[in-house]
Amino acid sequence: MLNQLATALLRYTDRCPGPSPYSTQLEGVFILRSDQPKPPTLRSASPALCIVAEGAKWASFGGERLEYRAGQALVIGVQTPSRGQVFEASPAKPCLVLLLQLDLAMIRAVANEMAFAPVPSGDASRGVFVADFDGPLADCALRIVRLLDTPEAATILQPMIMREIGYWLLAGPNGAEVAKLASIQSPSHKLARAVDNLRTNYAQPMRVEDLAKIAQLSESAFHRQFKAFTGLPPLQYQKQLRLLEARRLLLSQSISVQAAAFEVGYESPSQFSREYARMFGAAPKKELAHVQGIGEAA
Known part of the structure; x- marks a missing residue:
């Protein structure tokens, strides 16, 4: 099944123009392909399944680094900044990843319909883990990819397959972890509400007291x-x-470094530049000049 999934992803990406990642006609479905190892990148992760059909990646959340390779998936149940890298890929065997956005409310609804739903644990542990993605789960992933050839059928079939994925995640060895992420009664759900509030108001001064109350x-x-x-x-x-x-504002819009700093809540452009350089490895003006230079050369 895994070989079929890799073949289907390879065939699809061979037809796609431009660089990875590839958006698809299906809502919440993306495909990533790397023909060689890549340097680490920073991004903001959202609830998703990152299913590796071939190759290997790692992702770090805070100080914890998680590796996942062919036959495994990174299950993300929390919106959080992360750093990741493809470390196993080649032109002969590219790294192929199917990314499915995860609807925790849908998983909660599936759990409520199960006769023997897993019981979420009471602690508020990390909202990210690695799970094996084989058997029925791999079959579901392959059927999602096959829908790319018949997008007119996706409106009906895709939600059904995603519910099936939710069921097998809950019924599998990581069911308690999945249930904990989806349950509105779990500590993780209450923390997720605070995380959502912080994400919405990230440019405003933060009061831990207010988030703790949420x-x-x-x-x-x-x-x-x-x-x-x-x-x-x-x-x-x-x-x-x-x-x-x-960084998104600087690289995608005509905006100055000072304006970007103020837009995201910094009062001191110099502090912004220092912290930007520590996080991305280059000062914002230097990175912006580099990107603009590449654009002019092209």
């Missing part, structure tokens, strides 16, 4: 559980969100 925790417990859940302390989480958004 999560229904004391400030000390909130700080500890927030870091366990996202991999980052609240202040560092907010800082990385600000810098990721500032």
Whole structure:
């Protein structure tokens, strides 16, 4: 089944113009292909399944690094900044990844319909883990990719297959972890509400006290559980969100470094430039000049 999935992804990406990642006609379905190892990149992760059909990747969330390779999937149940890298790929055997956006409300609905749904654990552990993706799950992934050839059928069939994926995730060895991410009664769900609030208001001054109230925790417990859940302390989480958004503004819009700093909530452009350089390896003006130079040369 895994070989069939890799063949289907390879065939699809061979027809796609431009570089990876590839958007598809199906909502929430993306394909990543790398013909060689790539340097680490920073991004903001959202709830998703990152299924590796061939090759290998790693992703780090805070101080924890998770490796996943062919036959495995990175299950992301929290929105958080992350760093990742393709480390096993070649032209003969490219790294092929099927990314499916994950609807936690749908998984919760499936769990409610199960006669013997897994019981979520009571702790608020990390909202990211690696799971084997074989058997029925691999079959579901292959059927999703095959829908790319018949997008007119996707409106009806894709939601059904995603519900099936939700079922097999809940019924599998990681069912308690999946149930914990989806349950509105779990500590993870309450933390996720605080995370959503911080993501929405990342440019505003942060009050840990207010976020702790949303999560229904004391400030000390909130700080500890927030870091366990996202991999980052609240202040560092907010800082990385600000810098990721500032980088997007700088590279995609005609905006000055100072304007980008103010837009994401910095009061000091010099502090913004220092923290930007520490996170991305180059000062914003230098990176912007480099990108503009490439554009002019092209």
